[in-house]
Amino acid sequence: KAGVTQTPRYLIKTRGQQVTLSCSPISGHRSVSWYQQTPGQGLQFLFEYFSETQRNKGNFPGRFSGRQFSNSRSEMNVSTLELGDSALYLCASSLGGLDGTDTQYFGPGTRLTVL
Amino acid sequence: GENVEQHPSTLSVQEGDSAVIKCTYSDSASNYFPWYKQELGKGPQLIIDIRSNVGEKKDQRIAVTLNKTAKHFSLHITETQPEDSAVYFCAASRGGSYIPTFGRGTSLIVHP
Numbered sequence: 001k002a003g004v005t006q007t008p009r010y011l012i013k014t015r016g017q018q019v020t021l022s023c024s025p026i027s028g029h030r031s032v033s034w035y036q037q038t039p040g041q042g043l044q045f046l047f048e049y050f051s052e053t054q055r056n057k058g059n060f061p062g063r064f065s066g067r068q069f070s071n072s073r074s075e076m077n078v079s080t081l082e083l084g085d086s087a088l089y090l091c092a093s094s095l096g097g098l099d100g101t102d103t104q105y106f107g108p109g110t111r112l113t114v115l
Numbered sequence: 116g117e118n119v120e121q122h123p124s125t126l127s128v129q130e131g132d133s134a135v136i137k138c139t140y141s142d143s144a145s146n147y148f149p150w151y152k153q154e155l156g157k158g159p160q161l162i163i164d165i166r167s168n169v170g171e172k173k174d175q176r177i178a179v180t181l182n183k184t185a186k187h188f189s190l191h192i193t194e195t196q197p198e199d200s201a202v203y204f205c206a207a208s209r210g211g212s213y214i215p216t217f218g219r220g221t222s223l224i225v226h227p
Binding site (some may be wrong): 042056090099102103104105107109 | 208
């Protein structure tokens with residue numbers, strides 16, 4: 001089975017621009033979660049989508065948004081980029097079960113650099 | 116909400132030694148504890164997980180133990196090899212919450 005894929009792998013943007021990142025989950029997985037990873041803050045949860053609906057949201061400003069399509073693919077958008085948005089953005093997919101034992105599988109990430 | 120503490124933040128060992136990474140959690144309802152390994156330039160990869168009805172699980176050189184009473188779980192790597200060098204993350208999750216809470220990570224360095 002193919003793993004989680006993310007595109008693009010690297011991005012360089014300037015302050016004020018916006019960016020869209022894409023994630024394709026493992027086949028059959030209906031949940032997609034997004035994380036921001038920085039050296040100082042570890043893995044910070046952004047949001048989770050299940051069946052095209054945002055089911056969970058972390059503590060990030062409204063500049064960060066996402067969506068999920070009917071084929072479970074997901075996109076994340078960051079508007080009005082700031083220098084502090086430079087990070088590795090990780091996507092994780094899972095079946096989406098609610099018994100607490102749902103395993104997340106991560107993609108390779110998109111490295112975003114804001115200049 | 117859940118809080119997961121992970122120690123140490125950095126661990127340096129000689130090849131062949133054992134390595135132990137410890138995590139504590141705060142929510143007694145947590146019932147699933149995965150461990151991830153993240154190599155440089157890659158996303159975290161699941162290496163082993165344990166459910167709350169099990170006290171220990173092994174997979175070759177890797178083992179995880181869980182103490183529900185004390186609310187802590189540990190990753191044990193025996194006969195470490197240079198390719199074990201990576202950042203390791205623990206996580207905890209519970210029923211009704213789809214999102215695991217991650218520890219801050221441990222950078223394991225195995226010296227040849």
